[in-house]
Amino acid sequence: MGRSSLEELSAPPWLTLLLGLAAAAGMLQVRGQRAPSVEGFISIDCGLDEKTSYVDVIQIPYTSDAGFTDAGSNHNTSAKYWTTRMSQTHRNVRSFPDTVRSCYTLPSLVPGSKYLVRATFRYGDYDGLDSLPVFDLYLGVNFWQTVNVTEVDMAEIAEVIAVIPDDSVQVCLVNVGSGTPFISALVLRPLENSLYPPANATQGLVLIDRYSFGDTGKVPISYPDDPYDRNWLPFSYPEEWSDISTAEKVKDNIGNLSLHAPSVVMQTAITSRKDSDSKTIQLAWDIEPNHVYPVPGCIAILYAAELEILASDDVREYDLIINDKRTKVPYRPKYLIAAALYNNEPHHGFSQYSFTVIATANSTLPPMINAFEFFSVISTANVGTDSQDVSAINKIKVKYQVKKNWMGDPCAPKNFSWNGLTCSYPTSGRPRITSINMSNGGLSGDISSFFADIKDLQYLDLSYNKLTGSIPNALSELPSLVGLDLMGNQLNGSIPAGLLKRTQDGSLAVRYGNNPNLCSDNGSCQTKKNNYMLAVYIGVPIFVVLVIGALVVLLMFRVRKKKGLARGSHGHGRQQMENRQFTYKQLKVITDNFKVVLGQGGFGTVYDGFLHDGTHVAVKLLSQSSNQGIEEFMTEAQTLTKIHHKNLVSLIGYCKEEKYLALVYEHMSEGNLEDKLRGKNCTDVSLTWRQRLHIALESAQGLEYLHKACSPPFVHRDVKTSNILLNANLEAKVADFGLMKAFNHDNDTHISTVRVIGTRGYLAPEYATALQLNEKSDVYSFGIVLLEVITGHPAIQQSEEVVHIVQWARLRLTGGNIEEVVDTRMQADYNINGVWKAVDLALKCAEHAPGQRPTMTNVVAQLQHCLELEREDHTNDNNANSGFYMKDDNGDRGLLM
């Protein structure tokens, strides 16, 4: 078997090798006797009625093309051009009048394997226009050839041998403006990878001719004689060359199939005529250039075996001359043993290719050749889009039934990339989809989660469609996503935490207006009434037990000493959690085996951690031993998945494995406000008044959101400085929703809880004493927070006697001297009117009667005003403390006492 190139035939050892191995031959004959398997064959009769199939004359089953393509329309060819021996595939065609590129997808391939793909085009005036088209053919993303249909009743055949990189390949017809592309048949045959060595990962072989010399038959030799269903055209010109044949089988020369022709093909041959003086056989091909390969490279394969028993003094020996290049060592065909000679490197630069077999001077017999294949080479080096992207976008295409030009590879070739997609084309590696614009595309149904599989996605525009359902949080895990437009749909639910977090850290812009049912900062949550939310909490803080003493003569409850949280044993967690779920194992990785403790929370320990993408997180792990706290855990998790606001801590995910319950939050690097004001974090520079105002305002906004933006509204129930967390920019977010309750305004003005929960010093009187709870209870607690912010003092000062901060402040303010209460560490750097206003506000919030307390909306407005005063102060230093607010101020102060 000729593994060397023709130029290298001077090295003869391979010949001996081949002969030595002859005994191992015989594979083909064996194959020829059984009907070779059609396993792996794909045989499509294009344009055949859907769900129709048949077995053709050579026992290969054909199916219709429905399911292989979603473009084009079926037509029968004109019966005028039918013949009795015509292949059944020629009765009908599929044509593609509406699309520039139309593709078939051939599935279930073995990636990296070698295949033969053959397409047949027989016009047969299927459209009654009697007009022959010219169009291009692509194998995947690589140009294959131009199809020039030159006769109405003749089949044009395109055949390529190529290594297919993926588990499917597309064959695409491209309209080049010279008529409507159509196709009659498309087949794919698996080849052994060792066949056709010149066909490799980057080079494909396009068939020009394949001949069985000396064959006087009328039809090509094909399946089952050729197990790969190649078609060997009979070639016999007795006028020019003598035909020789044998009834004996010709053996393949080695057990290896790297090149071989079937025995029947090898059993016939041509030689130059005995009466001719010329001892040469000369063949020539014009090479048809096309617009992609103006001068194609070529590969020739010559198959030779001696078919005659030679007399002892006879020698058949010849040289090959290919385009004037002569082999250096002559070749002597061996009796009934096939060999193949070919050039491994394509010959380039010829527009005509001549191939001469010439007897050497010593040869007593004319040259003899049995078969011949001739190919031009194409590059198959272009690679299609990343296969995960392809798979995802195809699922999206199917889901929304996108037609447009969504066919073939989404990104490649660039010219044909799908409408609405933008791709990146790295110099090495596969193209990736970077943006998808399906705006105004008439899409309905929910948002496909497959968008989240397109990992390099930067922009996703789904605006102005009819999309329903909720927004998949998975989108937030697209690391490169910077723009998401969901405007003008019918989405419901709320913005998932992950996305919200991305918007807050500025890495993502989300547009979601004109979705009437979407719960956003502006809208109202369509939160379902959750029974678990009304769960009764049992147990009380020690402090409360002491204060309200006998009032609480209710059931028996366990007291949890640590923090006064208690819990019931109600059903929980039936709701679908939307956020990311972590396993305990993952948490171990995230927290580096729970290495750094950030704090001790209400029901467990909070650990420092990092997600694999570098996101800094805090992991709150429920105490392992207890089965308590599950209620709060679930409440918090469920709640956070529904509630999103820039001033409420974002839940990134959670873990719920048998005995492990954990919540994963965004990490708030500056810790909590309590520590910042007077704990371990306050040692360095104290917070300025302006920073404090910002923190107060932001916390108030978070609470206002809970009270106002959601329906039903939520009461936090545990507003305190240690539950207000600060990020690196000192932006405040309210945390710890484990105690939060939802209640419905329509039916109740307050919720009666069986037991008080919350934290000593922050509990509104009506709540602590009468167990009545509404938003005003939070307002009270916020008043305490605001006082702490202003004064730097804790809610309860425990010196000789217990002093509550409200008492303490009121007492000091009777003298009208604000400096008595303001935190001295601010070093008097503040607008005095602003501070007065803030103090007034705090004390109003802490009014005994809930009705006299402002709403959080009002609190937000007032704090904004304070901040404006502070800003004016800073922009106009000379007018510091100029008192346009004095009037209000005095009046209010009087009231306070």
Ligand SMILES: *[C@@H]1O[C@H](CO)[C@@H](O)[C@H](O)[C@H]1NC(C)=O
């Ligand atoms: C083609 O002809 C067959 C019968 O000969 C018929 O069943 C089929 O519907 C025709 N197809 C088209 C597209 O006209």
Ligand SMILES: *[C@@H]1O[C@H](CO)[C@@H](O)[C@H](O)[C@H]1NC(C)=O
């Ligand atoms: C198609 O074939 C015809 C006839 O051989 C030729 O004249 C024409 O130039 C070809 N067109 C293309 C685009 O190759």
Ligand SMILES: *[C@@H]1O[C@H](CO)[C@@H](O)[C@H](O)[C@H]1NC(C)=O
């Ligand atoms: C078969 O072909 C492969 C490469 O195509 C080669 O590595 C191997 O040595 C061949 N086997 C024999 C027995 O020649």
Ligand SMILES: *[C@@H]1O[C@H](CO)[C@@H](O)[C@H](O)[C@H]1NC(C)=O
């Ligand atoms: C394929 O064959 C061509 C021609 O011999 C060669 O240039 C190319 O590097 C080969 N590609 C691979 C991937 O081996």
Ligand SMILES: *[C@@H]1O[C@H](CO)[C@@H](O)[C@H](O)[C@H]1NC(C)=O
């Ligand atoms: C032809 O045969 C003669 C004698 O057998 C030998 O010396 C010579 O090398 C041969 N020539 C070629 C080209 O093989």
Ligand SMILES: *[C@@H]1O[C@H](CO)[C@@H](O)[C@H](O)[C@H]1NC(C)=O
């Ligand atoms: C593809 O683009 C190239 C250059 O950008 C152009 O020459 C060629 O005509 C285009 N092909 C098609 C089919 O649009």
Ligand SMILES: *[C@@H]1O[C@H](CO)[C@@H](O)[C@H](O)[C@H]1NC(C)=O
């Ligand atoms: C998407 O396409 C529409 C027009 O079809 C255009 O208005 C919009 O700006 C595009 N979106 C993006 C993100 O490019």
Ligand SMILES: *[C@@H]1O[C@H](CO)[C@@H](O)[C@H](O)[C@H]1NC(C)=O
């Ligand atoms: C959101 O819309 C989907 C589909 O229209 C519906 O099945 C689901 O119940 C809705 N959810 C809410 C909370 O309204």
Ligand SMILES: *[C@@H]1O[C@H](CO)[C@@H](O)[C@H](O)[C@H]1NC(C)=O
């Ligand atoms: C929310 O409302 C504000 C002002 O009312 C508006 O500027 C903003 O665009 C709205 N946001 C959304 C997402 O609709």
